[in-house]
Every structure is written in C-alpha cells, then in structure tokens.
Amino acid sequence: MSNNNLSFSFGGLNKESINKHIISLLEIERHTSFSSWDKKNFTVELELKDVLSFILFIDEEVAGFSILSQKTKDCVHLHRFCLAKKWQGRGIGKIMMAESIKRAKTIKASYFSLKVPVDNQQGLNFYNNFNFKDLFIQDDYFFKVLCLM
Numbered sequence: 001m002s003n004n005n006l007s008f009s010f011g012g013l014n015k016e017s018i019n020k021h022i023i024s025l026l027e028i029e030r031h032t033s034f035s036s037w038d039k040k041n042f043t044v045e046l047e048l049k050d051v052l053s054f055i056l057f058i059d060e061e062v063a064g065f066s067i068l069s070q071k072t073k074d075c076v077h078l079h080r081f082c083l084a085k086k087w088q089g090r091g092i093g094k095i096m097m098a099e100s101i102k103r104a105k106t107i108k109a110s111y112f113s114l115k116v117p118v119d120n121q122q123g124l125n126f127y128n129n130f131n132f133k134d135l136f137i138q139d140d141y142f143f144k145v146l147c148l149m
C-alpha cells in the first residue's frame with residue numbers, strides 16, 4: 001500500500017515481532033499513551049490476538065500498532081492503538097482503524113469495543129468519526145462500541 005510516496009505495510013504482532021521491535025514499540029507507546037505499557041503488556045496472551053493485531057510499518061520503520069483480541073464470541077476489543085507522533089494528522093490513523101475493523105470482520109465479529117480516557121480529545125474525535133457509540137463511563141474512561149453488522 002502507498003500514500004504520498006510512502007510505503008505502508010501491516011506486519012504481524014506476535015512473540016517474534018514483539019521481541020524484534022520492542023524498543024520502537026515502547027518508544028511509540030511512551031510518547032503517545034496516557035498510561036505506559038512495558039514489554040509484559042505487549043506479550044500477554046489473549047484470544048486471537050496474533051491473528052487480529054498488527055504493527056504498521058512506513059518505509060520499513062515501525063510507525064504504529066493496533067492490539068486487538070476476541071473478547072467474546074461476537075466482540076473484538078481494541079486494547080491499544082497508537083501512531084508515532086511524527087506520522088499523526090495525515091490520515092494514517094484512519095488507515096490503521098480501517099485495517100483493524102477489516103480484521104475484526106474476518107472473524108465475523110458483530111461488535112468492536114474500546115475504551116478511551118475522557119480527557120483524550122484527540123482520541124475521542126478520532127473514534128467519533130468512525131461512528132463509535134458511548135456505552136458507559138467508568139474510572140474516567142468512555143467505553144465505546146461500533147456495530148459491525
């Protein structure tokens with residue numbers, strides 16, 4: 001895939017790729033997230049995580065990641081969604097979300113859920129553009145869901 005002469009690819013997120021790219025993944029996580037993950041958070045085993053999650057490479061450099069798992073029979077949950085600061089504001093997050101939703105549909109999920117801090121205006125605008133609906137607020141997070149049917 002390419003955009004403005006940039007070359008995009010989606011790589012698998014599994015033990016091997018996490019080990020290989022952990023420094024870049026942690027750096028992106030630290031600079032873009034409201035709470036910091038360590039390597040253990042990346043490697044925790046979750047249902048269909050390997051199949052659904054991905055690392056985004058731009059010109060072969062780690063640019064972002066989407067960490068997904070099957071939460072229930074019908075629902076895929078987005079655990080982490082980050083794009084390195086230098087690539088933000090250019091429509092690349094939209095490409096990552098479209099890929100995340102596409103992957104959820106491949107396992108025939110009906111719902112796509114996530115949570116976002118109530119003070120993350122950037123994230124809230126982003127998800128609202130995709131038509132995510134508020135389910136409830138808990139511990140300063142909005143719980144949101146997108147119907148895929």
Ligand SMILES: CC(C)(COP(=O)(O)OP(=O)(O)OC[C@H]1O[C@@H](n2cnc3c(N)ncnc32)[C@H](O)[C@@H]1OP(=O)(O)O)[C@@H](O)C(=O)NCCC(=O)NCCS
Binds near residue numbers: 084117122123
């Ligand atoms: C959220 C994130 C993935 C968006 O990626 P992005 O490539 O910057 O977003 P895009 O350029 O594709 O923009 C898509 C929409 O998001 C919203 N958006 C993006 N940046 C924004 C900003 N700085 N302020 C407000 N809204 C913003 C806009 O609605 C935009 O749509 P528009 O361009 O039609 O106005 C990225 O900013 C990121 O990694 N942020 C830090 C981590 C994070 O907040 N993750 C999600 C919540 S847990």
